[in-house]
Amino acid sequence: MEIAGSAALVTGAASGLGAATAAALAARGATVYGLDLEKAVAAAGPQPDGVTLLAADVTEEAPVRAALERIDADGAELRLAVNCAGIAPGARILSRKGPHDLDLFRAVLNVNLLGTFNVLRLAAEAIARHEPDANGQRGLIVNTASIAAFEAQIGQIAYAASKAGVAGMTITAARDLAQYGIRVMTIAPGIVDTPMMAGFSEEVRAGLGASVTFPQRLAQPEEYARLVTMIAEHDYLNGETVRMDGALRMTAR
Template sequence: MDLTGSAALVTGAASGLGAATAAALAARGATVYGLDLEKAIEAAGDQLDGVTLLAADVTHEAPVREALARIDADGAQLRVAVNCAGIAPSARILGRKGAHDLDLFRTVIDVNLIGTFNVMRLAAEAIAQHEPDDNGQRGLIVNTASIAAFEGQVGQIAYAASKAGVAGMTITAARDLAQYGIRVVTIAPGIVDTPMMAGFGDEVKAGLAASVTFPQRLADPTEYARLVTMVAEHDYLNGETIRMDGALRMSAR
């Protein structure tokens, strides 16, 4: 797929994986629209040159439709959608304060899984309206899971469940959307040095880096972004969940 002149939608675009991906797609010639919560966009300021940031909660239909309508009104053709929005609170099934809070579990599923599905279904509807290329391809959707989908650690029950759901949607989504020429690929990152890691000290980060098989370091968000652009340009990748983790297999703790 040639990204030049195409429109791309990236969720969670104000920071972390989303910001890096939005910048990488813009550098490849795409017209990029980024979705994030209003407070996240305010915090980002003017850091993302060439990216139009739009306030939207991915768990709701109306703001996502409004963003897609904006892309259409600008005369751009949506070809790529990348779901990076997500949250990762930690809580055990049974902790010192009792059973896992049910509302917290619902919130994580709502943002990470339902939010991803919401954007995927609406983006697919928009992409399907455009003419295919010479190979019958109309576009690509990239979702973000996590290696926690396969080896969730203590305290990751909600996060692991939500990301396992994202990984589980991949092949079915690819099969559902094949008739429209839309590919679906999921990336499952390992430990990435994003703002989510900001609360950890250098000693904790060093310990996490040492647990990676090779290279023994945290991944950089730009490496995720580079993988997104590679997937976009590799038309035979479809229905696959790609681990980006330095061969890390998470231990229980």
């Protein structure tokens, strides 16, 4: 698909993977609408040319629809949606405090899985309204899972379940949306140097980087963004989850 001249919707766009993706797509000529929580949008600061941040909770239908209506009102054609919004609190199934808090588990699934599906379904509806290109393609939706979907560590039960759900939706979503010329792909990153990592010491961060097979370092958000653009430009990629992890296979701890 052609990135330049298209509109793109990116969730979690105020920081981390979403911010890097929004910037990369704008640099390639897309008009980017980034969604994030109101507090995150207020704290984000100036955006790159071509990026507009909008406050929206991805778990709610109304604000996502409002963002899509804004894209239409601006005369732009949505061709690409990238789901980066997510949370990753940790808790064990059973600890000295008792069993895993059910509301916490529900909250993680609500943001990571339901939020991804909410944007997927509404973005697909918007993309399907546009004319296809010469190959019958109307657009692409990229979701974000994690290698925790496949081998999560202790304390990641809620995160693992949510990201396994995202990975599990991929082939079905691609099949569902094939008749509309919409591809669906998922990226499963390993350990990425995002704001989620900011609370760790340099020693811990170095240790995490050393655990990667090669290259022995943390991934950068820009590398995720580059993979999004590669997927967009490779029209035969569809219905697959791509690991971006430096061959890392997580151990139990």
